[in-house]
Amino acid sequence: MGILGHILGGWGISGTYFITSGQTYTPVQFAVNAGVAGQQPYYDNGMVSAFYSTFDQALRPYLGNPSAPLSQVGIYAADACGYAGVGCGQTATTLLSFNDINATGAETVVTNKDVRYIANTPTANLVFNTPFGNVARNSARDAWTNIGNVQFFKTVKVKENFKVQWHMSMLNVFNHPNFSSVDPFLDDAGLSSEGTGFGVPALTSGGLQNGTVGSPGRKISFGLKLLW
Numbered sequence: 001m002g003i004l005g006h007i008l009g010g011w012g013i014s015g016t017y018f019i020t021s022g023q024t025y026t027p028v029q030f031a032v033n034a035g036v037a038g039q040q041p042y043y044d045n046g047m048v049s050a051f052y053s054t055f056d057q058a059l060r061p062y063l064g065n066p067s068a069p070l071s072q073v074g075i076y077a078a079d080a081c082g083y084a085g086v087g088c089g090q091t092a093t094t095l096l097s098f099n100d101i102n103a104t105g106a107e108t109v110v111t112n113k114d115v116r117y118i119a120n121t122p123t124a125n126l127v128f129n130t131p132f133g134n135v136a137r138n139s140a141r142d143a144w145t146n147i148g149n150v151q152f153f154k155t156v157k158v159k160e161n162f163k164v165q166w167h168m169s170m171l172n173v174f175n176h177p178n179f180s181s182v183d184p185f186l187d188d189a190g191l192s193s194e195g196t197g198f199g200v201p202a203l204t205s206g207g208l209q210n211g212t213v214g215s216p217g218r219k220i221s222f223g224l225k226l227l228w
Contacts (some may be wrong), residue, residue, distance in 0.1 A: 010157075015150035015173075022145075022201070024138035025184045029059045032075070032083055032119055032187045060133035061117040061186055062124055068116040070140055071199035073098040073189035077107075079121035092123055099190030116199075117186055142182035143201035148173045171219040179204050 064074060075083070075098040077090035086101050087094065090109075097108040098119060118124055120133040128134075153167035172178070179201040189198040197203040 010155045012153050012155070013150065014153075015148065017148045018145060019147075020145045022142040023182075024141050025182060026137045027061055027117055027135055027140055027186050027199070028184055029061060029120060030185045030187045032079075032121065059120050060135045060137075061120050062128055062133050063135050064112040064115040064118050066116065068114060070116050071099070071189060071197070072115045073117045073119060073186045073198065074110050074112065074115035075101070075119040076121060076123035076127065078123045079119065080107075083121075093127055097190075098186070102188070102190035103192075119186060140184075140199065143177070143179050145178050146174070146176040147171075147178055148176075167223050169219075169221045169223075177202065 061073070064072075074095045076092065077087035077094040077096055078092035080086045080096050080098070080101055081088035081090075084101055084105075086105055087096050087107050090096070090107065095110050095112065095115070095118070097106075097110045097115070100106040100108040112118065117135060120131075125131045149169075149171050150173050151167060151169045153165055155163050155165045157163050181195075181204045182201045183196055183198050183203065186198045188196050191197045192200075192203060195204045
């Protein structure tokens, strides 16, 4: 075998590729359940907790615009006033951005076309004429998982019974972001810390990201192996 044969020969490649659609989940509420103290006659935390063994999985919001960004949430001013002390000077049924209230405290007026969900609160019960949110179970979906792994290796024959194998492994070769979960609680709309920010998978690191939110996290390693 000539020099060219030694250079081009002995190569091998292997790999795996995983791509899956995001997991479905149901948008729910937690701290905002009670709305304005004493004005929420429909949602009994004690009863729900006894029935479900938790009171944070049963109350669903109302659907605004299904084409609006999934993470955008609205809350009526009367309930924002009781919950966060924001919007108290607005008309009770004025819809405010819950994202902006949580992020900066701003009273940003929106319409139901601007938000995907509207918080299930006392004023919303009156506006929609029902205490039951109409958002379907498992109607939201988090980010795709897209991970490709590949290994290149070359075996060089030194002697009849002695070989050297060089290999290079690349995990997440396409450098695609992969996230481990998503925050389903619309109470966290507009927040942006690790694991907290309704409907934003990128805020929960996972896969090969090494704990750095938003970092795709490709890993490359090299090695030599002696074969007798």
